Amino acid sequence: MRGARLGLLAAALVGLALATARPAQAIEAIEMPTPQMQARYVVLLHELRCVKCQNEALADSEVGIAVEIRRQVREMMLAGKSDEEIREFLVGRYSEFILFKPRHSWRNAWLWYGPVLLLVLGAFIWVRIVRSRAALLATDTDPVSDDSLNVSPSRE
Numbered sequence: 001m002r003g004a005r006l007g008l009l010a011a012a013l014v015g016l017a018l019a020t021a022r023p024a025q026a027i028e029a030i031e032m033p034t035p036q037m038q039a040r041y042v043v044l045l046h047e048l049r050c051v052k053c054q055n056e057a058l059a060d061s062e063v064g065i066a067v068e069i070r071r072q073v074r075e076m077m078l079a080g081k082s083d084e085e086i087r088e089f090l091v092g093r094y095s096e097f098i099l100f101k102p103r104h105s106w107r108n109a110w111l112w113y114g115p116v117l118l119l120v121l122g123a124f125i126w127v128r129i130v131r132s133r134a135a136l137l138a139t140d141t142d143p144v145s146d147d148s149l150n151v152s153p154s155r156e
Contacts, residue, residue, distance in 0.1 A: 044083055045073065047087075050063065051065055051066075052065050073090075
C-alpha cells in the first residue's frame with residue numbers, strides 16, 4: 001500500500017517536471033559561404049563575450065543582443081573586414097568588456113601585473129617579519145622560567 005503511494009507520488013512528480021520543462025532552444029546556425037570563413041566566424045564568436053550574460057561566449061548566448069552582435073559580425077565578415085577590424089568596431093561600441101582576453105595596455109596593466117606585484121609585496125613583508133622576529137630572538141637574554149612557559153609542575 002505504502003509502496004503504491006510512493007510510486008504514484010514519484011510518477012506525479014516526474015509528470016509535473018516534464019510538463020513544466022522548457023524545451024532547449026538551439027542557437028541559430030549561421031552558414032558562411034566558405035568553410036574557412038565559417039571556421040573564422042566560430043573562432044571569433046568564442047573570443048567575444050556576451051554583454052548581457054557576462055561570462056558566456058557570444059556563440060553560446062541566446063539573448064537578443066547576442067543575436068544582433070552575431071548578425072553584425074557576419075555582415076562585417078561578408079563585407080571583407082578582418083578579425084581585428086571587427087574586434088575594434090565591437091570594442092568601440094561595447095568597450096573592452098566584450099573581449100574575453102583583454103589587451104595589454106596601460107589602462108588595464110593592473111589586471112595583468114597586479115597579482116604578481118601583490119605576491120611580491122606579500123613575500124617581501126613575510127621576509128621582513130621573519131627576520132625581525134629572528135633578530136628579537138637573538139637579542140633576548142632573559143632566562144626562561146617555568147611561569148613564562150605556562151607549564152604546570154609534574155606530579156610525582
